[in-house]
Amino acid sequence: MSDTALSRSERSRYLVLALPAILMMGVFFAIPLLQVLWLSVSEPRLGFENYQEIATNPLIARIWMTTLRVCLITTVISVVFGYVVAYAMTVVGPRQRMGMILCILATFSFSVLVRAFAFVVLLRTEGLLNEALLAVGLIHQPLRLLRNEVGVVIGMAHYGLPVAILALYSNLRGINAKLMDAARGLGASGFQAFRLVYLPLSVPGILAASVLVFVYSLGFFIIPALLGGGRVVMIAEYIRVGFEETLRWGYATMLATTLVAVVLILLAVMSRFVDLRKAFG
């Protein structure tokens, strides 16, 4: 793309066509973001006192640790399970594949409240899952699946999974299935063929899916609030509290800025290892 033979006048003509999009991004995205940044250094007084709290307030570090831990576990679960489903999508027939895609897309249409309360019904002590496990005799006491990190991770993985599946599928379907045959033909067992050929070729997809799910899950606050029962406070929820309840806007915007910074750092680190443009299609 770097050395396409576009003349200067052609270039500016195309730039005009892109202008509405650039304006939209500016008005609705860049300006509000700058406002957040500005609030974080001007509320309640001009200066960096909000940022000093990162060092002085242990609560921030603890909330960040919870956030990173929960998001990391969510990401690993989503990507591992997503890999299995995405792989299956590359080998089934076109009709089955269409059915699977429809099911995955359908999950995006369930409201977060419906999902969260559905999980409450499923996971609570007298819930469907615990009752079933007790009845089969696999457990003798109900598992605690709600009002803790387990519940939060389950709820968030439910969001992360379809995202991971779609990101992985777009990578996996690009892997030439013949390579696996070639590996088998040259003497590799099924597992060796997977480990030496398929898995390395799917690394860009795994990284892309991981970044997507991780970044996506950083912003969750309703799921942690409902399934964590107030015990699992994550950064997004803490920012909301700052805006809506304690009304410390300067403090909340400072936290929001750190969140944006974490995401950007993550993407920057990732771009060193993988061509993001290619990974995200």
Place this chain on the structure above:
Amino acid sequence: MTIAGTSAPQERASHALRLNGISKHYGRHVALDDVSLNIPRGQFVTLLGPSGSGKTSLLMAIAGFMAPTKGQIFLDDRDITDVPPERRNFGMVFQGYALFPNMTVEENVWFPLRVRGVSRGSALERVRASLSMVQLDHLGNRYPSQLSGGQQQRVALARALVFEPSLLLLDEPMSALDRQLRAELQWELRSLHRRLGVTFVNVTHDQEEALSMSDEIVILRGGRIEQAGKPADLYDRPASAFVAGFLGDSNFIRGRTTATREGSFELTVGQATIVQSGSPHAVAGSHSPVLALRPEKLAVSRARPNLTNALEGTIVDAKYQGSAYSVQVRSPDLGLLTARLAPNPAEPKPEVNASVWIGWGADDAVIVREN
């Protein structure tokens, strides 16, 4: 099964393959229909046929990627029908080569040894030797995407041969290469085959490639073997009109037998009478025999030729092809015929609409089975 890394030199001796009544059904579709075939050790055998003839299915059955519905496959005297592909110890060059894009050339060639438990260090010498066999020793650190099509093809060959396989299977190995490279690689494949003595089974739809490379050609059609034999035998004595038309070009002459003599017979086509040696019943079950006449056997001249069969005709078109002219002649009785003429200084260059004589001897055409 021997592990390649420890095999003694004498085990490099080639192997014979025997197919016994192989059939493959996909629902009601029959891909292979009772195919039996003997491939003697050390032969270069080509499975030739148009698309859908079953040649690729047959190769996949040999490789172990496709389980036959019926029949057995024997390597020497061992039944390998149910042996999975990774334990057959066959080398395979895939269509499009299927090199691993995440590995360098050396790692690709190491791969078959690696999965047999040979470490990189102890494999290095054999990997280098295999690469130098295909003249690529200087490109070991490149990735496949940095190589040309011909170079990728050689890497695929080196990778398929490095573990001293019992058999080398080639699935349309040249189909992605341009003409000149193809000719060059044909020579190389032949010389590799001679040097290694390994049994080669090649699949192609290119009749020229089949003729020039193989010890034996197996022509497949509709999932069955149409004819098998040495290239020259198949070319000179095709059994059916299909083989005569698929392997090289042929003119077909269809008529009524009107007289039978000792060692020859007469065929009437329109007003013309044609003399052909042999018996009209040479091909079982055909009352009106079909004659296949190669374009190079058909003479075209201004004067009446001194040949058993001579007919008048008109040149419809003439193509110059460098080493020869391809000439279309219309005969009132036989219709359109194609002749291949070496440029002859004694004869003027063929001209469209010129009246000419065409002729051939009683032995020049072959009696073939109608399709």
